[in-house]
Amino acid sequence: MKKKSQAVIDSIVFIIMVVVFGMVCMFGYVIFSDIEPMITEDLDLNESKVIISDMNTRYPPVFDSLLALVFLGIWIAGIASAFASETHPILFGFMMIIIVFVIIAGAMLGNFYEDLFTDATLSSVVIHFPMTNWILSHMLEIGIVVSLTILLVLMGKNRL
Helix, strand or coil: CCCCCCHHHHHHHHHHHHHHHHHHHHHHHHHHHHHHHHHHHHCCCHHHHHHHHHHHHHHHHHHHHHHHHHHHHHHHHHHHHHHHCCCCCCHHHHHHHHHHHHHHHHHHHHHHHHHHHCCCCCHHHHCCCHHHHHHHHCHHHHHHHHHHHHHHHHHHHCCC
16 A cells, blocks of 8 residues: 655644654643752752753753754654655645644744743743744744745655
8 A cells, every 4th residue: 555645744743743742841841840949958969969960951941952953853754755655646636735733833833832931930931942933923823934944855755
């Protein structure tokens, strides 16, 4: 059985995974920052307090960079999946129409992120995650670029 191209599903999965991973990282930092003082209070060893404090300091840059790495990895996987799938060229036109809905979903997720992290309690977290903030606040543009690159690969592979 031949697999048909799943450019639309690849784009939707890409957008959802990036948004979910970014939000989980940010909420994880909020939770860890809230419980870090309680953990250090209960510990008797000064060395453990230093380790916990160091973990709290290193959390944002590590997970911010990790989201950028996941972003690029999923994008490359989507392009590779589009290149490896067998499709008829007529499906390209249908996929262009369906991609509009993917872009709308990306815009809605981007707006959801903007609404969620403009709250007073969560807005201070955004400062610590600059790459994540940029990626999640520009989901419309990212959805367009990712979808177009996948569609271009689908169109271009038939011309090779």
